[in-house]
Amino acid sequence: MVEQGVIAPHEHWLLSGVPSELLQPALDAGNEVRFLPGEIIIREGGQPDGLYLILAGSARVTATNEDGDTYLASVHANDVLGEMGVLDGELRSGTATSLTICVAYFIPTEPFVDLLERSTRVSNRLLALLTTRLRRMNTRLLELPANAAVNLEDIPIAP
Numbered sequence: 001m002v003e004q005g006v007i008a009p010h011e012h013w014l015l016s017g018v019p020s021e022l023l024q025p026a027l028d029a030g031n032e033v034r035f036l037p038g039e040i041i042i043r044e045g046g047q048p049d050g051l052y053l054i055l056a057g058s059a060r061v062t063a064t065n066e067d068g069d070t071y072l073a074s075v076h077a078n079d080v081l082g083e084m085g086v087l088d089g090e091l092r093s094g095t096a097t098s099l100t101i102c103v104a105y106f107i108p109t110e111p112f113v114d115l116l117e118r119s120t121r122v123s124n125r126l127l128a129l130l131t132t133r134l135r136r137m138n139t140r141l142l143e144l145p146a147n148a149a150v151n152l153e154d155i156p157i158a159p
Helices: 020-029 083-088 109-118 120-142
Strands: 031-035 040-042 050-056 058-065 068-076 095-098 102-108
Touching: 020 102, 020 109, 050 083, 050 109, 083 109, 083 120, 102 109, 109 120
Parallel strands: none
Antiparallel strands: 031 102, 040 095, 050 102, 058 068, 058 095
């Protein structure tokens, strides 16, 4: 039984409508987790061991540099958290801290990547999410003063 206000993992927008024979192995490998306000969900620099489907509540994502913490994003019910490290294997790029009681469904990396390989629906939805987030960051970059712009020649482009 699902608590009032908490969506079931298979109802999350990323997974809804995916045939159960494709979805069930990832769900079986995962588990529901709960965080109280102020608890760390993922920590910047940590190993990416999986991703979180946010089922209820919200969290704030920040990254730290020499000037302190920078706000990156907020995630809410029916959102995804921690997908970048799952996809590229790099360390966590930010810290997510629960703002409210947060209910999430954790899916380990390997079963999630297997699901991506088997389900074009999930893959395409995740690509759309990443594109939306990239566009949002582009908009935020345009709001910076011109002298804060990054010199593109200093950014290495991977092959």
